[in-house]
Amino acid sequence: MQKVVASVLAAVAFSVVSASAADLKLKKAPVVVEAPNPWDLAFGSAIMSDYIFRGITQSNHKPSVAAYFEPRYNLNKDLQLYAGISGESISFPNRAAAEIDFYGGIRPTFGALALDIGFWYYYYPGGQCFHNLIQFGADCFANGALPVNFNVVKADVSFWEVYVKATYTMNDNWAFGLNFFHTPDFLHSGADGQYLSGTAKFTFASGVLPWGMGGYISGEFGHQWLGTSDAFYCTQNAAGTACGGAFPGGIPYVDYNTWNVGIAFTKSVFTLDLRYSDTDLSKGDCNAFTSDFTASGFTDITPINPGGAGSNWCGARFVAKLSADLTMGANVK
Secondary structure, three states: OHHHHHHHHHHHHHHHHHHHHHHHHHOOOOOOOOOOOOEEEEEEEEEEOOOEEOOEEOOOOOOEEEEEEEEEEEEEOOEEEEEEEEEEEOOOOOOOOEEEEEEEEEEEEEOOEEEEEEEEEEEOOOOOOEOOOHHHOHHHHHHOOOOOOOOOEOOOOOEEEEEEEEEEEOOOOEEEEEEEEEEOOHHHOOOOEEEEEEEEEEEOOOOOOHHHOEEEEEEEEEEEEEOEOOHHHOOEOOOOOOEOOOOOOOOEOOOEEEEEEEEEEEEOOEEEEEEEEEEOOOHHHHHHHHOOOOOEOOOOOEOOEOOOOEOOOOOOEEEEEEEEEEEOHHHOO
16 A cells, blocks of 8 residues: 555656756746837938929029038937928028028827927028118118119018928828918018918829839918018118118018929839929019019009019929939837
């Protein structure tokens, strides 16, 4: 009997030891999943046949180059902070040749709805003042009014805006957007400005275009509200020696509509965008708003443009743009 009990105990002990050994073999060290890097970095550059901003050329209908650098920080998968700097070559009436932009904001996402709320500062270095009235400064008076059309312009036209953008992605093909911008001093003219636009974008399904390209069709319709300028841009008296005429304290700029539509082709990091852009601003009101240094003639007379010079900076234009955009994502350390 004692031998039987001993045999049973030995068998049980062997089973326990074997099971424990098996457990030891099966148990492995837990896998450590590294937390995703919250930092992101976007940057890119572009060359375009014309730099159009809200329907109006910023480069005198000449080619322009651009580049940007934008660090991002993802608080979570649905909330991103960002700041950036970008630059474009321009041709302004005050002789400024570059636009440098400083911007930043927050991008929350709620399912299919993505928001972008931020601040943008447009800096135009290297400007000169042009005006034929000494009351606006000796440097302005020394330069006089602009040649050819006697337009005037400030040396500093830098300004800031705040904005809210919303994009709703309906499905893999369709996305719609709504954008609003506000500034108390558009182009440092003294006039406040608000811009509201709606956008639509149709993205082609994969494989529709040849050679592995992607693509989309997009368009925008916007309205720019503008207030009244300060006295620097006043209408002058008949003698041209002081502010006078209809608007001695500043001119009430004309609000306008602008629209664009185009098709884009994408391959790797490159995008070729072919776009038509236009506004409903008359040549006379366009001249009064832009101080276009190429404006000419005497027949485009409007209440705020009594001299009659006409500008084509606000008219229809076809623009081709080739850009490269990269995102480093989790590679940023």
